[in-house]
Amino acid sequence: MTLAPSDVVVIGGGAIGTAVAYSLARAGRSVTLVERRGVGQEASGANVGLVTLFSGHSFDEPDPGPIYELTRASADAYLALGDEVGIDIEYERCGGVVLAESEDKLRLIRRAADGYRRHGVPVEMLDAAGVRDCEPAFHHDGIVGGAFCPLNGQLNPLLLCRALAQGARRHGVRMLLGTTVHAIACEGGRVRAVRTSAGDLACELVVNAAGAWAAEIGALAGVKVPVKPARGQIMLTEPAPRFIHRVISGAEPSARQTRRGNVIVGGTVEDVGFDKRVAAPTVTEFARGALERFPRLRGLGVIRTWAGLRPASPDHKPIIQLLDEPAGLCLATGHSRRGICYAAGTGRLVTDLLTGRAPFLALETFGLGRFANTEEGA
Ligand SMILES: Cc1cc2nc3c(=O)[nH]c(=O)nc-3n(C[C@H](O)[C@H](O)[C@H](O)COP(=O)(O)OP(=O)(O)OC[C@H]3O[C@@H](n4cnc5c(N)ncnc54)[C@H](O)[C@@H]3O)c2cc1C
Structure with missing residues (x-):
């Protein structure tokens, strides 16, 4: 035909x-x-639905360049998209914290934060106490500091x-x-x-x-x-009153709370070809990691797990x-x-x-x- x-x-x-x-x-x-x-x-x-203007990618590009521009163009378009088409994509710029678990990582974050600030992107360095104040729901043991970017956010993918x-x-x-x-x-x-x-x-x-x-x-x-597949496994909890207010990156696993209150925790990065199955041992392991970082998850039921294949370039x-x-x-x-x-x-x-x-x-x-x-x- x-x-x-x-x-x-x-x-x-x-x-x-x-x-x-x-x-x-x-x-x-x-x-x-x-x-x-x-x-x-x-x-x-x-996926998790994070939209981060300042994050791990910024360490490779401490003077904001094409990767930042590509993200910025997307994030700005998302602000307008809901009204353009009449569908609320639940995009919110709730601000995000990029965490450092070592002084070396903190140095990388500082270098990128300085570069971003020079180009007018708001990024604020935080010490360990500042990180705690920024997202009290996050358990901060071992965190030496980080940075806060008010432009980081989340949406419903x-x-x-x-x-x-x-x-x-x-x-x-x-x-x-x-x-x-x-x-x-x-x-x-x-x-x-x-x-x-x-x-x-x-x-x-x-x-x-x-x-x-x-x-x-x-x-x-x-x-x-x-390009090859990189599997990521995710889990979703039942809804709870909002207790995660920021987007957290730089420490695995990452978590965000949706507008309905469900918490999405993810995700693994695995080289297993096109296998999209959820593997119980891995999910259990990152559930444990999530509980350590977000103690308020304790007692919340997991209502769904799934896996997706990222298109990974070298x-x-x-x-x-x-x-x-x-x-x-x-x-x-x-x-x-x-x-x-x-x-x-x-x-x-x-x-x-x-x-x-x-x-x-x-x-x-x-x-x-x-x-x-x-x-x-x-
Ligand atoms: C666990 C996890 C967490 C993630 N978290 C984030 C995050 O927080 N923020 C973020 O920015 N990104 C995140 N990502 C990455 C993001 O999801 C991907 O980069 C993005 O979805 C890729 O989009 P895509 O359209 O290229 O691929 P896809 O969404 O996979 O779309 C490709 C489409 O091509 C179709 N297709 C394939 N072959 C054919 C064919 N022969 N004929 C017709 N159709 C075909 C498929 O059916 C598919 O629908 C995450 C990914 C995972 C797995």
């Missing part, structure tokens, strides 16, 4: 694919999104995906859910069509936003995409690039542990690339070229 053609086919209906589709449609491109399950059914619906998909639909995106991509047809060095379980789709441009499966999709077009940074070979194939994957932090910004950057606009941030950080002389890039 042959389906009506589109300018762009986006493969994947997670946070990245829906953000890309929404942004491209707003820029006037005709877009079809192909998703083999449903919107947000993989990593994008299975399933609602984020739903809102992005809703925005995309309203701007005319055709959503083919329950539809699997089987092949990418290339001719004369460029992409021409995508073969799906619902039929063939002629197109000029294809966006690979297939998350942990991006390497499989890349292989369909003869491109090596260095350096944990996204891969966003419009390729020359085959021409017309754009990569938007490898968002690793921070795909929610980067989704809307990725949509904007991919739109810049596919519409010929000047990219809103430096592209080198995100290109495949950075792996050229590494084992993964060979």
Whole structure:
């Protein structure tokens, strides 16, 4: 069967694919999104939902650069998204604490905090007592200090995906859910069509936003995409009156309390291929860790556990690039542990690339070229 053609086919209906589709449609491109399950059914619906502007990633980029810009663009877009599409994504900038369990780590945090402050990003250094005052629910033994960023926050990732998909639909995106991509047809060095379980789709441009499966999709077009799955297990408690007020990062496991009062505790980082099973010993272990850090969890029942597959790139940074070979194939994957932090910004950057606009941030950080002389890039 042959389906009506589109300018762009986006493969994947997670946070990245829906953000890309929404942004491209707003820029006037005709877009079809192909998703083999449903919107947000993989990593994008299975994560903790932290959106942190200052966190572990800041240690690598102490003078805020492209990674910060990508996060900032996303976080700012989330402030407006609810009103744009009429879905509350429960985004709140409740502020977050980045913790240090050693003096070395504290030095890294201080270096990054100084750099961020020089660029006008509010980050305040805390001693151990300051950390305790900032989040009294957190048990502070062994914590030597940290930093507080009022811009760090949290959202409901399933609602984020739903809102992005809703925005995309309203701007005319055709959503083919329950539809699997089987092949990418290339001719004369460029992409021409995508073969799906619902039929063939002629197109000029294809966006690979297939998350942990991006390497499989890349292989369909003869491109090596260095992304592999990294399993993360999570658990959810029954609701309780709010006692965790900040987003905590830098000490595992991380936890946040949803608007309804449930506590999400997560997540492991495991190299087990595409195995999405929840393993009782690991869950028990991180439940124990969570109890030590958040004693108020004691007595709360666990009502659900699940696992998701992060799309892990070798350096944990996204891969966003419009390729020359085959021409017309754009990569938007490898968002690793921070795909929610980067989704809307990725949509904007991919739109810049596919519409010929000047990219809103430096592209080198995100290109495949950075792996050229590494084992993964060979
Ligand atoms: C436990 C855990 C905690 C996390 N916590 C956070 C956090 O707090 N903050 C944060 O920013 N990030 C977090 N992340 C990371 C974040 O979830 C991911 O980076 C992000 O969801 C990746 O989005 P994606 O759209 O690339 O992938 P996915 O959401 O996995 O979407 C890819 C989609 O492609 C589809 N697909 C694959 N192959 C095909 C095919 N052949 N045809 C059609 N469709 C196909 C899949 O069905 C899937 O829906 C966490 C992840 C985990 C697992």
